[in-house]
Amino acid sequence: MVRSRPFWRLTAAERQVWEAYPSGAWVDLRTGDPARDDPAGGGAWGPERTVRAELVTALMLGARPAKPGQVAGLRLAGARITGMLNLSDATLTSKLHLLNCHLSGTVSLTDATTKGMRFRGCDIHRIRAARCTVDGLLELDSCTVHAGVRLDNAHVTGQLRLARARLMAPDLDQSGPQSHRPSESYLEDVRRPFSDAEKRERGWDQNHWALWAGGLTVEGGAFCRDISTVGGLRLIGAKFNSGLYLQRAVIKGTGGHAVYADHMQASSVEFSAGFTAEGTVRLRGARVTGVLSFDQSVVSAQGRALHLSHMQVDELILTPASMEGEVNLGYSRVGVLLDHPRAYPGHVHLNGFAYESLRGEARLADRLSWVSRDPGGYRPQPYEHLAAWYRRIGHEQEARRVLLAKQRARRSTIGPTGRLAGLLLDLIVGYGYRPWLAGVWFAVLLAVGTAVFATHPPSQVGLDERRVFHPFPYTLDLLVPVSVFELRGAWEPVGWTQWLANILIASGWILATALIAGGTRVLRPSNP
Template sequence: MRRSRPFWRLTPAERRVWDAYPSGAWVDLRTGDPETDDPAKGSTWGRHRTVRAEVVAALMLGANPAGPGQVAGLRLAGARIAGELNLSDASLTTKLHLHNCHLPGIVSLTDSTAKGLRFRGCDIYRIRAARCTVDGLLELDACTVRAGVWLDNAHITGQLRLARATLNAPVPLGASESDKEDVRRPFSEAERRERGWDQDHWALWAGGLTVDGGAFCRDLRTNGGLRMIGARFNSGLYLERAVIKGTGKHAIYADHMQASSAELSAGFTAEGTVRLRGARVAGVLSFDRAVLSAPGRCLHLSHMQVDELILTPASVSGRVNLGYSRIGVLLDSPGAYPGGVELNGLTFESLRGGTPLAERLSWLGRDPAGYRPQPYEQLAAWYRRIGHDADARAVLLAKQRARRATLDMPGRVGGYALDVAVGYGHRAWLAGVWFGLLLAVGTVVFTLNPPAQVGLDERRVFHSFPYTLDLLVPVSVFEQRAAWEPVGWTQWLANILIASGWILATALIAGATRLLRPQQN
């Protein structure tokens, strides 16, 4: 029995597609000439290569079902799909595979369900697939999308493939007709601002997207940002060698994103801020050999939880924000922070990379907000945990010196005294040096200028060493201080020795308190 067709006339190309659909056979309308078959030139293809979008939609919605023992599917190469391909709210039970096709209208899949959608090497005006469910693969490999891809709150149980694709931010509805005709040319940020398109910066709008099988976006090119707030990539996000040119402030805006791993590495380039505030990465988040640039912050990674962060970019222009993030392992390089780094609230379990202590201290001092105590305490705790007590003390000493710059003049003077005397208690050996020096000076001076005996009822023999030692010790031990009275200018020296003894003792007590307090926590 001949199946009925709901169209009075089908072109030869449409008839081939119609008859091939029940068996899922390929229909190839290409000429074999790469220049002629370029989908970007699809507007020049004639009637013999044109298939109406309504014919494709009718087939996908069951107008020509498969016969017994057949698996239906629409597989088409080298065609111009004329009109808007509207499959919104549909339940598609067969697969759609378009190869090297030209789609000048909108592909609408909003609220639809599908078994698999493959657009490979196609030239597409716009894709709208909000809340779409794809039970399988959604592929846009090597495609060019002229006016944005909408995947907000979509669910893909298989893979999302955007390898070698080119995505552009849309031209707003209020744009002039000439601009709409010129949509195939990407507009720069300055051009978009000049036209008043400041809000239309997103080449990919994918808030709430869930991808179960991995998002493979290697070598992706965009003229516009990626908006992926709350997206979930259960098998990872892979953006190696991708070039994301934000036409607004952000190249990637992905607050609260969740991923098993995320590779923004191996030549990944972002022009604009990469914002992953509050993201959760169960594995590795890598910026190895990435190129990052933005005015202000180029990386906004605050309030994250990540097992391992690899921050070894090839080039960085802008600040990095790591504030209040919890990182298991941090592997970074000194060159990752030329524009400053925000560290307040950051916690980490381990540091990799063999960065010298001096460079770590420089890292702590690059916060644009100035001195914050917590990063110093965190770094010192890590050094102490791995058994590098000397490095931990050096970090805490650097903390006190940085804090001193925030005090008023009396506080600074006292701070300098503690620093010179005992290094704020972290260089207790300095107290011994000062004590020995003062003891030697006092011994020599009082040997040459002995004091007078206070009481004459008994005869005493003066010894300058125990006398000087008794002056330096805050509590008289040898009972020399009360038995002898300095004469002349040596009275000033005696007073200096007494005061110095109290200062050294106070500094040692204060330093020991600071040193022991973190160990009690």
């Protein structure tokens, strides 16, 4: 047995690991004292709890075969593992399970193919697992990783578990040598938002991400509940075939974004139940076949809080507890939108946004405010789509009010002459959406004219016959564009009533024109 060892000298702890591996038995080096067993202080553990990473690597690469009838595996608790645990490019056939261990070096699984990998309650310097394939469970529950986790283009056939984990971006690592730690001025500087060009210039493409996982595929659920990070989550193009769950997670972005997940695909996504993000949550072009929820979340950012444009989502729940910043839903397609007015504290981009159903406590006034808050100004599509939805569910009156609000918003974008004409049409017939207003104006003018001409009758034009003047039909004849009773030419107003007669004639033409325009839908589309 000695000849097969890659090490001539083994400590007592290492010998236990060496002997236990062929049967997959547990080696527990913990003392039972929670304070002394805390892996955060594992750097001070003595040789009785120290295992070299080279020994772990050798065993995982087949330094010892399995015992007949048993399954080999490395299961170790309460150990201090020194050095870099390098399993890159390896094909591992046994499982690695570390519990409450302290790993001062990097865990490297780049391009490796492994069985299940479990790190529970461990204190780890850094994890690199780009393009790694894990056939089973990849677990980092309750772990602390000081210099980031890299899982870009990795493939996990089972579940990914990061519940209660604490992750820090590489640039914020405080566990390494003093010479490599960032200064306080640097930490203050890195937290302010920068443009993409500035980030590339400063070399921050990876270093401000606590989880760098673009292209990650997880077949089972990705359970990240109660995770806390200093640094963002980069999930561009990731696939979560059984959902991504981030309830109660606290994500503090250090580069402007808390979550960057363009073109992500998932069966469901939960940014809910106390999820907190400092920085933009960006899911541009994401595809969610189930629910995307921001229920009772807290999101704050300078500028844009939620960038959710060009998405396709079956159901979007926007009922946050608190939100600061813009919301961008432009050109997204949503089956059901459940929201309330608090979801949009600032500007909201809705141009091109389409939905099949609206749910929530929002009143019509809230919806009208919602479609009018685009930072680019007036956009017709949000009004038209909202009106179409109201009409589809049988609320014709609400649909007409939305289209009226659209015309009023449009009025501010045209020239002075158009604005004046628009204001006139709004007052007379509500742009054709309130034709009853024309009847009100007609009745008022008819009453005024009747009263005036009753006290100031006009003079008869021809004296060849005796006529009796009636103010009501005379005023009605003035208001109707084409003379019906032929009284307009039989009587001539006198004095200042001539002006009233001219006003009545002009008003009649204006009312008739506005009614015809509204009736033929010149001022409104037949199908908004």
